[in-house]
Amino acid sequence: MRLFSLNPLIIPLLIGVLIPLPASAAAVSAQPDQVKAGLFFNGETVTVSGQRDPGQPLLLLVIGPQRTQQIAPLGKHNGIWVEEDAHTLAQAPGFLAIAGSQPLPELMPLFNDALTAAGLTSILDYLRLPPETNHAPTPNWYHAYTSLLERQSLFLPGVALQDNPDSGTFSTTIRLPSNAPPGRYQVVALTGASDQPLIVTTHLNLIKSGITSRLEGAALHQPVVYGISALLFALLVGWVIGVLLNRR
């Protein structure tokens, strides 16, 4: 009976003895890993799940395609609100979702170096860390940028995490809105102790499919053909309507 009462502690230990695991292991996956934006696309819910060593902290990031963006403050001049000098943000993520086993300020000291080592230094600026930890500029362009994303449901700073510290399993659902930028999304899970952080990554792709893909391809790669076709189509519609509605 005493053995059974200690089950929660003993069973993982027994498993650890019977099935040797690496000193530190983690896995993450996204389902679906390919989101298709067809003609009737209106956003998609993606489930991110995985496993790490029981009891270890966890930081989960879903990072949308990164590109250079310009952000400008608005100022009032002669009674009109106008854009002032713009600031360029390199590698700004088009989408960013953050989930963690603990509050972000507690997790970042553990994983700061791991993110840098993984080539994700640029993303640190967008995590809304306290000013003393990331030496935020004034104005804080990164905070302003993520606030703009948040207004379009493209920045999700506190995604709920279904976390089971005993088994080490975790999962969360992330809503990709219909205005999420198409491209390759990185799903990054950071875990482990501060002296031995572990980073695992997977990807999910948001791609246009079917007619939307063909139309975009034509617009970008064959703009002359696309433009002429668009015009001829409009003229055909106008002609048919004009003739039909003006029959004598």
Add this chain to the structure above:
Amino acid sequence: MIHIYLPIAEVSVNLFLLLAIGGGVGFLSGLFGVGGGFLLTPLLIFIGIPPAIAVGSEANQLAAASLSGVIAHWRGGRVDLRMGIMLLVGGLIGSTLGVSLFAWLMASGQIDLVIKLLYVVLLGLIGLMMMVESIRANLKSRRNEPSPEVPADTNTWRQQLPWQMHFPTSEVTISAFLPIGLGILVGILAAVMGIGGGFIMVPAMIYVLGMPTAIVVGTSLFQILFVASNVTLQQAIRVQTVDVVLALLLMLGSVIGVQIGARAGAKLRGEELRFLLAFIVLIVCGWMIFNLTSRPDFLFTLVTTGGH
């Protein structure tokens, strides 16, 4: 709720909302005889379509709508082809200049502000002029006074300009520079603002060119057809901002709206129609002034620096 994903705008829009917007603007077009672009662009921006895509796609929709209108007027003999070609020459020059201006403004990041300011100035001026004119006409009709006709050939400054040309359908003799200049102005506005320019062209043809009102609408539509076609091609080739799915849905909505509007318009007097149109124009203008002058919810914005 069916949502349609727009491949170039990269946003999903409610199908019925888009059809309703097209239908609503089409209704006003049928009611008042204007293209309706001055209402359509702000409405599209309001529902989340990027301004550059709204302007480019609307030109495509205008090409369909104007051809449909030209066919109706052509069959009724209400198109001055000679005048239309002069306006067209100016319109093509103007729309080409306008697309270059549009691309330059996009690169400088000021496109949104310029479009909004142009709207405020034009809507304000034209709305006020129409409002005053319609009130005067209404007062005169109540007193049973005849409305003064626009004098066609007594305007001496028109006769003093070089390159005088006779236009038999409109029965006027004026300098060819006048319709060409008017075409350039409207072409630039069409390219930058995504409008056909009907609400500028129609009064200018009556009061500046001295054309009979019956010929004006068809001739204006003839010129708008070519300008909208040129803008569609230029926007598609140079900045990739034409979304054919968006344009098609707007076309479908506007076709139905135009028919309902035309029938409703037949039951109203001309002064009442002009007063209503002026009222709507001034409301849109007031809304845009409010947007420009009231403190935004958030004091940062993303800068539009390129096409698609």
